[in-house]
Amino acid sequence: MLAWAAQQYAGRITLATSFGVEDCVLISMAAERKLQLEYFTLDTQVLFPETYDLWKRIEQRYGVKVRQVLPQQTLAEQAATHGDALWAREPSRCCNLRKVEPLTRHLKGYRAWVTAIRREQSKDRAHAKEVEHDARFGLVKVNPLVAWSDKDVWRYVNDFDVPYNPLHDRGYPSIGCLHCTSAVKAGEDPRSGRWRGTEKTECGLHVDQPAESKP
Ligand code: SF4
Incomplete structure (x- = not known):
């Protein structure tokens, strides 16, 4: 799927990574096959130190450059x-x-983007397709791992020694910004550590987010 997408949209395709374990798998697959893809991450400037460290490790390991896409405003x-x-x-x-806003700005000029979302991650992602039209951003969205299970992902990581965020081993199955991500307990929904205490479950990149979170 990745190879097809890289060829089909050559020069106009970009792969999004937030350095979650699935993203690392996709980068590994693409880089090992020398697929012509561009990579980017949305640097909110409030990512975990472990995520910034992984960013460097991924670039060194695979010889790729992950472009930093910043918000218009600094935190100050x-x-x-x-x-x-x-x-x-x-x-x-x-x-x-x-x-x-940074994603919308970045995707202009591309015909397709690749994401690592999986159907089993949440009910909002349960109907995602391998290739779909992303009406929100006006381009093709390619999701090569939609049908993968959590076990599939970790098998790949172990088989191919893919670098991953050490927070995954400390109870963080889903890792976002520092202020909005907490560890989850055994049996909890994997995404329950994101925006804990609110009804918000998505940042708005893959589905429309609720009008506002409720404390
Ligand atoms: S609300 Fe939290 S997750 Fe969303 S951009 Fe702000 S700090 Fe990051």
């Missing part, structure tokens, strides 16, 4: 405009400013 500028700790008061607005 955002605080001056919207007040301190916007993520604690209005996380959907914060996600719009620090993730959705």
Whole structure:
């Protein structure tokens, strides 16, 4: 699927990574096969130190460059405009400013993007297809791992010695920004550590987010 997409949309395709374990698998697959893909990450500037470290390790290991896509405002500028700790008061607005707007800006000029979402990750992703039209951003969305299970992902990681975020071993199956991600207990939904205590479950990159989170 990745090889097909890289050829089909040559020069106009980009792969999104937030350095979750699935993203690392996709980068490994693409880089090992020398597929012509561009890589980018949405750097909200509030990622975990472990994520920034993994970013460097992935680039070194696979000889790729993961482009840094930044929000329009620094954290200080955002605080001056919207007040301190916007993520604690209005996380959907914060996600719009620090993730959705930069993604929208970055995807202009591309015909397709690749993501590592899987159907079993959440009910919002349960109907994702391998290739679909992304009406929200106006391009083709390629999801090579939609049908993969958690076990499939970790088997690949172990078989091919793929670098991954050490937070995954400390109870963080899904890793986002520092302020909005907590560890989950055994038996909890894997994404329950994201925006814990609110009804928000997505940042708005893969599905429309709720109008505003409810504390
Ligand atoms: S995950 Fe949290 S800190 Fe990151 S952009 Fe969304 S609300 Fe802001």
